[in-house]
Amino acid sequence: MNAELRQHAARYVELLRRHGKKEAWLPTGLARRLPSASTSATPAPLSSPTTRTTKSEPPSALRSAPPIPSPKPKNDFDLNSILKDVSGSKADKLAALRKKTDVCKICAHLAKSRTQVVFGVGDPEAKLMFVGEAPGAEEDKQGEPFVGLAGKLLTKMITAMELTREQVYIANVLKCRPDMPANTSGNRKPTRTEMDTCLPYLRAQVAIIAPTVIVALGSTAVEGLFGPQKTTISRLRGTWMELDGVPVRPTFHPSYLLHNQDLALKRLVWTDLMAAMEKLSLPISEKQRGYFLKPTA
Ligand code: SF4
Structure with missing residues (x-):
């Protein structure tokens, strides 16, 4: 088998992996000869049409595919340098930071595909901040995080806390929409590299x-x-983590709630939001404490 064909196949697998695909279809012979992590002594086999793996268990060649080349962070791209020339009130500082992100092209592929940078929205003085993963198609179009269906649900959650969107701050880890292959709709999960690269802005x-x-x-x-976790969001929720000294409450994404209209699941998220309210010393009424509890017979 010619080396050029193997190279093409390796690039194809990498492209799939980058776009969040967990499965690849290759002829068995080619799959066996595909170089895995280019340095691996034992090439890992890809699934062939007769050995397709399940969604929860990605084929080993995809798991061991070489990491996506980092868009090399500029030397001065770290938290201190980002903050060094922003001054004034919190609103002034956020405006100065926004100017930087608006022209950011560190991830060349995302800078090319985005409609605009989705910086974040809300009160610069907010005591409560919501952080999601990345803008989707609608957010990319409107330039604001959480404006699609999941965003509407987030707004309802905020309202249930007796707050408004304007009183909190909403942002994503990634400021640009993860790119999709041409003529493809939907959204993909951002890669670790993309999130690591953009995290200093958040x-x-x-x-x-x-x-x-x-x-x-x-x-x-x-x-x-926080990087890859050894456990699931189901186990992380209900606990506290910490980012730069700020308590972080993990909970389920609103889009997960949209797909699982389970009262018990809503209650779990609401419990997390009540924990956040307690940290904020916000009053919680008896009515609020009873939200999403099973009605007693
Ligand atoms: S995702 Fe973040 S780091 Fe990458 S180009 Fe967009 S703003 Fe810059």
Whole structure:
């Protein structure tokens, strides 16, 4: 088998992996000869049409595919340098930071595909911050995080806390929409590299706003903030984590709630939001305490 064909196949697998695909279809012969992590002594086999793996268990060649080349962070791209020339009130600092992100092209592929950078929205003085993973198609179009269906549900959650969107701050770990292959709709999960690259901007937002509590929405946001976790979001929720000294409450992503209209699940998320309210010393009425509890017979 010619080396050029193997190279093409390796690039194809990498492209799939980058776009969040967990499965690849290759002829068995080619799959066996595909170089895995280019340095691996034992090439890992890809699934062939007769050995397709399940969604929860990605084929080993995908798991061991070489990491996506980092868009090399500029030497001066760290939290301190981002913050060094932003001054004034919190609003001034956020505006200065926004100017930087608006022209950011560190991830060349995302800078090319985005409609605009989705910086974040809300009160610069907010005590409560919500952090998601990345903008989707609608957010990319409107330039605001959480404006699609999941965003509407988030707004309802905020209203249930007797707050408004304008009183909190909402942002994503990744500021640009993860690119999709041409003529493809939908959204993909951001890669670790993409989130790691953009995280200093989110940390700069946190440093400026200095919220009392952050609510991290979904497992990808948690991974973006803290790196890969050894456990699931189901186990992480209900606990406290910490980012730069700020308590972080992980909970399920609103889109997960949209797909699982289970009362018990809503109650779990509401319990996390009540924990955040307690940290904020917000009053919680008896009515609020009873939200999403099973009606007693
Ligand atoms: S995702 Fe973040 S780091 Fe990458 S280009 Fe967009 S703003 Fe810059």
